[in-house]
Amino acid sequence: MDQTYEELRGRVVVVTGAAQGIGAATARKLGAVGMHVIVNDIEAGLGAEVAGSVVAQGGVAQFILADMEQHSGIERLISETFKLYGRVDCVVHCAYWSVAKDVVALSETEWDKGIAIMLKAAFLLGKYAFPHMVAVGGGGMVNISSVHGFGAVPHYPVYGAAKAGLLNLTRQMAVDGGPHRIRVNAICPGYIQTRPLPAGKPSPELMHLYPLRRPGQPEEIANAALFLLSAQASFITGHALVVDGGLTAMLQDGSTAGWSDGKGAFGAQY
Numbered sequence: 312m313d314q315t316y317e318e319l320r321g322r323v324v325v326v327t328g329a330a331q332g333i334g335a336a337t338a339r340k341l342g343a344v345g346m347h348v349i350v351n352d353i354e355a356g357l358g359a360e361v362a363g364s365v366v367a368q369g370g371v372a373q374f375i376l377a378d379m380e381q382h383s384g385i386e387r388l389i390s391e392t393f394k395l396y397g398r399v400d401c402v403v404h405c406a407y408w409s410v411a412k413d414v415v416a417l418s419e420t421e422w423d424k425g426i427a428i429m430l431k432a433a434f435l436l437g438k439y440a441f442p443h444m445v446a447v448g449g450g451g452m453v454n455i456s457s458v459h460g461f462g463a464v465p466h467y468p469v470y471g472a473a474k475a476g477l478l479n480l481t482r483q484m485a486v487d488g489g490p491h492r493i494r495v496n497a498i499c500p501g502y503i504q505t506r507p508l509p510a511g512k513p514s515p516e517l518m519h520l521y522p523l524r525r526p527g528q529p530e531e532i533a534n535a536a537l538f539l540l541s542a543q544a545s546f547i548t549g550h551a552l553v554v555d556g557g558l559t560a561m562l563q564d565g566s567t568a569g570w571s572d573g574k575g576a577f578g579a580q581y
Contacts, residue, residue, distance in 0.1 A: 318542045320345030323396045328406030330357035332505035336529035337536050342370030349392045350374045379406040379432040389439035399443035402452045404433050409470035425469035430476045449492025451540040456497040485549030494548040496539045501555025503527045522557030
């Protein structure tokens with residue numbers, strides 16, 4: 312067990328959207344440092360497998376089925392967590408839903424669904440979890456936003472709007488929660504490889520947009536979430552931590568203007 316995060320041992324954390332990808336990696340990472348993990352998802356089979364994997368590595372975990380689109384599901388998720396462990400210390404909101412359509416093609420139902428799962432759910436999770444955090448002297452929340460919160464790509468209006476809204480909701484929750492020792496931060500991932508790709512690796516054209524020339528891995532976002540919940544980040548709140556392999560650091564018109572061949576200003580290979 313990693314002694315670096317000893318203060319998190321026995322703390323109770325709810326991880327939404329934890330059946331796969333970033334959520335699953337986060338649940339496993341937090342379980343590995345001794346946190347009691349509530350694995351939440353609408354995929355019961357996969358969610359139970361993730362909870363089982365935490366237990367198999369010596370951790371404590373339970374799966375709770377709850378739909379982040381439903382107010383009643385979120386309220387029940389927090390209340391069942393409290394019934395199981397008698398406390399709620401942390402929340403990591405990873406659940407998301409989106410569809411590739413522009414505003415003309417996107418239906419109002421699809422808009423409402425995406426906003427509910429990605430943005431409204433964060434509000435409701437805080438609404439029901441924060442009183443429990445206050446009762447134990449403080450807590451932490453991490454919202455998984457995206458680099459899409461800073462800029463747009465074609466055909467993702469609901470994803471971009473929800474992730475951008477999540478950034479300012481994070482700041483607002485941090486401002487209101489701070490006096491109660493509740494820290495709230497966001498993580499903005501770039502391209503994260505959550506499943507095997509048909510060609511085995513992303514296209515060179517995509518990877519030239521990233522200075523590190525590779526996709527991120529779910530475990531790298533989980534590492535960031537662990538840091539933000541830990542005492543090592545005790546004076547960090549209301550922050551959006553960008554974990555994107557340098558995507559937002561580089562002007563994209565420069566990525567195809569002679570720099571993508573791997574040669575620097577002095578003609579040196581790197």
